[in-house]
Amino acid sequence: MAKIAVDLERALARRAREAAQGGTEPRTIAQGSGWNVADVLCTCGPGDPSFEERHRAFCIALVVAGAFEYRSETAAALMTPGAAMLGNAGECFECGHRHRAGDRCIAFRYQPEYFERVFADAGVARRRRASFSAARIEPSRALAPYVAAASTGVTTAANMAWDEVALTLAARVVRIVDGTNARNDKPLPPGALARVVETLRWIEETPEAEMGLDRLAQQARLSPYHFLRTFERATGVTPHQYVLRARLRAAAQRLADAPDKIVEVALDCGFVDLSNFNRAFRAEFGMAPRGYRKHWQCVTHE
Structure with a gap:
């Protein structure tokens, strides 16, 4: 299991031992003028009630472990590792864990003035007001370097340039969302969603296992055809794409x-x-594995 998921599993085990109620544990790891970054670990599970919250700033939360359901005024979506949860300042939202306990996100939050500038610099503000028109960006090659960098930054002694990451991530997300039509699919039936979530857990915990379509469908107890449609509808990507990125x-x-x-x-x-x-x-991260390791060794020892 990747180090990024170990702390989550330990927190869930501690909660179980203490028979405690689930909750979120945000830890601010960097901040600057108009932005901040927090490592948010959530131990809520199926037995915990969901409740409505409000985004106090624009939010881009990179999901690095676990899975949860997210519902905002914009849309509803299943959040999985590698995806980005999006929130507009002042917007009400709700997160739930009906089918699986726990998640971990690296949350980048931007004050409206800061985000307006990013929106304008990205060339979008001339066409509409600064806001996200989608609730999620599915796991993608465009987000992969940010997810990997953020995960490494919170689990090692890396001297991360969080200000640069925060700015470039915001600009990248704005451009992605501006070129994407938000999907308004009806929610999946709870039973089908639960099977997808369990399959996601299996993929994360055993990345080395055989994961062809037939095997994944068998794990989900669905026919291959139904599993393929259900999985892509829930996560925004095909099973093959999700497994490769995991x-x-x-x-x-x-x-x-x-x-x-x-x-x-x-x-x-x-x-x-x-x-x-x-x-x-190389296709996913823009450099060879050896170069990637050398980069993080240099960053860690600066």
């Missing part, structure tokens, strides 16, 4: 904070050979 996230975490050989990392994370792993990693 394996690459796990590999990136290992490369950043463990001394294992690159070929061992590749095989342990479910890749059948080193050449395929190198190609996929």
Whole structure:
């Protein structure tokens, strides 16, 4: 299991031992003029009631572990590792864990004045007011470097340039959302959603396992055709895309904070050979695994 998920599992185990009520534990890790970044660990589960909250600032929360349901005034969506939860300042929202306990997010929050400037610099403000028109960005190649960097930044002694990450992430997300039509699909039936969430847990915990469509459908107790449609509708990506990115996230975490050989990392994370792993990693993160490790070693020892 990647280090980013270990703290969550420990918190959930502690909650179980103490028979405590679930809750969120935000920890501010960086802040500047008009922005801040928090490591938010949530131990809520199926037995905890969901309640309405309000975004006090614009929010881009990168999901790095667990899964939860998010409902805002814009839309409703299942949040999974690698996705970005979006929130507008002043907007009411609700998060729930009907089918699985716990999640961990790296939440970037922006004051309206700061976000307005980013929105204008991205060339979108001329067409409409500064706001997110979607509740989620699904796991994607565009977000992968930010998710990996944020995960490494909170689990190592890396001297992260959080101000740069916060600014470039905001600009990137604004451009992605501006070019994407928000989906308004009807919510999935609870039973189908629960099966997808359980499948997500299995993928995260055993990235090295055989994960063809038939095997995943069997794990979810659905026909391959029904599973494919249900999974993509719930997560925004196909099972193959999700599995590949889950394996690459796990590999990136290992490369950043463990001394294992690159070929061992590749095989342990479910890749059948080193050449395929190198190609996929470079396509996802923009650099080879060796270069990625060297980068984080330099950052950590600065």
